[in-house]
Amino acid sequence: MSFEEQMQQKVHEVELKIQAFLPAEEGFQKTVFEAMNYSVLAGGKRLRPLLMAETFKMLGGTDEKLLIPFMAALEMIHTYSLVHDDLPAMDNDEYRRGRKTTWMTFGEDMGILAGDALLNFAFETAGKAFDAAENEEELRRAAKALSILSKKAGVYGMIGGQVVDVQLSGKPIEKDVLDFIYAMKTGALIEAAMMIGGALAGADAQVLQKIESIALKTGLAFQIEDDILDVTSTLEVLGKLTHSDEKNEKTTYVTLYGIEKAQEEVKQLSHEAVSLLDELGGRDTFLEALILSLIHRKK
Numbered sequence: 001m002s003f004e005e006q007m008q009q010k011v012h013e014v015e016l017k018i019q020a021f022l023p024a025e026e027g028f029q030k031t032v033f034e035a036m037n038y039s040v041l042a043g044g045k046r047l048r049p050l051l052m053a054e055t056f057k058m059l060g061g062t063d064e065k066l067l068i069p070f071m072a073a074l075e076m077i078h079t080y081s082l083v084h085d086d087l088p089a090m091d092n093d094e095y096r097r098g099r100k101t102t103w104m105t106f107g108e109d110m111g112i113l114a115g116d117a118l119l120n121f122a123f124e125t126a127g128k129a130f131d132a133a134e135n136e137e138e139l140r141r142a143a144k145a146l147s148i149l150s151k152k153a154g155v156y157g158m159i160g161g162q163v164v165d166v167q168l169s170g171k172p173i174e175k176d177v178l179d180f181i182y183a184m185k186t187g188a189l190i191e192a193a194m195m196i197g198g199a200l201a202g203a204d205a206q207v208l209q210k211i212e213s214i215a216l217k218t219g220l221a222f223q224i225e226d227d228i229l230d231v232t233s234t235l236e237v238l239g240k241l242t243h244s245d246e247k248n249e250k251t252t253y254v255t256l257y258g259i260e261k262a263q264e265e266v267k268q269l270s271h272e273a274v275s276l277l278d279e280l281g282g283r284d285t286f287l288e289a290l291i292l293s294l295i296h297r298k299k
């Protein structure tokens with residue numbers, strides 16, 4: 001099977017796993033359930049749950065009962081971040097994942113509430129891993145995974161990065177501050193994905209630290225490619241309007257260095273990530289191919 005065929009199959013399997021945790025659209029608060037499902041089911045690349053599952057496998061994990069709730073939880077947190085990022089007070093975007101953004105479809109109030117709801121529901125979902133745990137060791141691994149998830153999604157992770165990003169929109173930014181924003185805003189959830197996969201497979205602190213560095217490089221490369229696609233792609237391919245960074249007067253790797261140099265940086269960071277992965281036994285794994293495939297992604 002080619003990499004693309006394997007990828008398609010794996011994404012389909014991830015979709016089914018996530019769907020199983022989504023709320024039924026019923027009750028007086030039905031609208032918020034519809035808005036949550038609308039945004040999650042719009043179909044993203046599912047990169048974070050995929051990275052989680054592939055890191056888990058690479059490190060010898062087999063029993064997926066703790067892993068699956070965390071895969072769904074992380075995709076819910078990622079989706080909430082997109083729903084809020086698209087709001088008028090943030091990037092004010094009209095399209096996401098090939099359809100109208102959640103706030104455009106359900107109103108700004110429901111956009112805010114659906115994002116809040118997804119964040120909270122993510123932790124309810126992750127909690128299901130504790131119900132599935134059958135012994136002390138599994139409970140310990142689930143607790144480690146939960147602590148990674150909460151930290152990386154919060155003020156010392158994704159939200160922290162978003163705060164600096166929002167505050168500095170329209171202002172010139174030095175490279176070190178831009179790197180901070182990228183590491184936190186985008187890198188943190190990629191780190192969460194791979195570290196949780198590792199923690200659930202029973203990786204020790206030293207291995208988790210190495211995974212964090214691999215994920216950081218992968219996350220930085222991913223965000224720089226996102227900058228490039230924002231100026232080179234189209235709404236049809238990307239599923240969201242392009243030139244969003246220009247509209248929001250954001251400093252990016254493209255505005256600082258130009259497309260070619262930014263692309264070189266993506267390559268460099270991805271290859272560094274892969275050589276660190278090899279040290280952990282990741283040579284010729286699907287995970288390695290996945291990280292490298294992001295260099296030339298189209299969306």
Ligand code: GRG
Binds near residue numbers: 097186
């Ligand atoms: C707390 C009010 C409030 C808002 C939070 C934290 C936050 C808003 C937004 C996070 C920042 C953000 C959206 C970073 C961008 C990271 C990024 C490149 C996202 C796109 O990820 P893809 O390409 O998306 O994996 P798909 O749709 O494929 O899942």
